[in-house]
Amino acid sequence: MERLDAAVAAATECPVCGSSHTKLYLDGAPPALDNAAFGSSRTELSFGRILRCRDCGFGFAETRPAEDQLKRLYRQMDVAVYESEVQGRTRTARRHRKILQRYVSKPGRILDVGCASGRFLSECASAGWTVTGLEPSRILCQEAQRLLGGGAPIFPITLQEADFPESSFNAVTMWDVLEHVPCPREFLRQALCLLKPGGLLFVNVPNLDSLQARCMRRRWPLFLPEHLNYFTRESLARCCTQSGVRLIALGSRPVSFSIGYIVHRAGQHVPLLRPLGRIAARLSIADAVVPVWMGELYAVWNKTNASGRSQDALVVEGI
Ligand SMILES: [Zn+2]
Structure with missing residues (x-):
């Protein structure tokens, strides 16, 4: 087991x-x-000191490991619990594909950054997209390659390590990725470089202004050791303000998990709820998969063409 005590920045x-x-x-x-x-599969939940910007509302972990430290941790991450939730993650992947298709009229080339075991890309491939994935976890990357067929370009690297030519993709997606990176603005800038003119960038992140975050405070299940960033509508919009890029949609979507997993996660954050696990097992409902709203936020940006003609109005859905 690796522990990183040195070289974390405040x-x-x-x-x-x-x-x-x-x-x-x-x-x-x-x-x-x-x-x-x-x-x-985490057993430790301490999230450290969370600071909040008085100007843009962004919340961020004071302790910020360097990118190479994070890379080593994600490469060898225990994915047993993640992979046990196949049915729920497949439903969530289907939801993400529907969000994609709401804004893209016809399939093209798509890059999923942090593609995990490839379920979203599998949905996209079935819908006619030419898919590429990046996943630093060795085991998840192998699972994604297996799911998509041996020849699928799924690479065990981070976005910073990728060397795709500029303007390679019609869409770039990062579902639940931006909260993990030390420099979110730079990360988005790199992703936008890979988009063709007219391409779309999709991002889903924890929303610090959500009802769930405000009501649950430190018990909010998205306050986690691995999360360095907590967004609001304003701070997410400010992450991507360069010319030639327009924010065209904000929204929220649920994720799907088994009741057994939900009770397990809830019991980690609220110990009083732990007996619910035994009750769910006794009632034989632990494997039932249901949607749950965690308090997240997604955004869609459009990389406009050179003349900057795009005048899309901001669409706000479900938030
Ligand atoms: Zn700020």
Whole structure:
């Protein structure tokens, strides 16, 4: 097991807008930053100190590991619990494909950054897309290659390590990825370079202004050791303000999990709920898969053509 005590940086300025006007939002125990804290199999939940920017509302972990440290942790992450939720993750992948198709009229080339075991890309391939995936977890990458067939271009690397030519893709997606990266603005800039003119970028992230986050505070299940960033509508919009790119949609969608998994996760954050696991098992409902709204936010950006003619109005769905 790897533990990373050295070389973590303490953020003092907002990683989105650069403001130094920040305040302590939540004071948690120092994060473990080891294999016990990363991924759905985690047993450690300490999320550390969460700061909040007074100017843009962005929330961020004060302790920020370097990219190469994170890469090593994600490469060897325990994915047993993640992979046990196949049915729910397949339903969520189908939901993501429907969001994609709402904004893209015909299939083209798509890159999924952090594609996990490839279920979203599998949905896209079935709908006629030419798919490419990046997944730093070795085991998940192998599973995605198996799911999509041996020849599918699924690479065990991060976006920073990829060397695709500019303007390679009609769509780039990152479902539940941006909260994990030390420099979200730079990460989005790199993703946008890979889009063809007229292409679309889809991002889903935790929403710090959601009802769930505001009501549950430190018990919100998305406060996790591996999450470095917590967004709001304003701070997510500010992540991507370069010319030639327009925010065209904001929305929220549920994820699907088994009741057994939901109770397990809820019991980790609210110990009083742990007996519900035994009740669910006794009632034989632990395997039933249901939608759950975690308090997330998705955004769609359009890379306009050179003349900047795109005048799409902002679509707001379900938030
Ligand atoms: Zn800020």
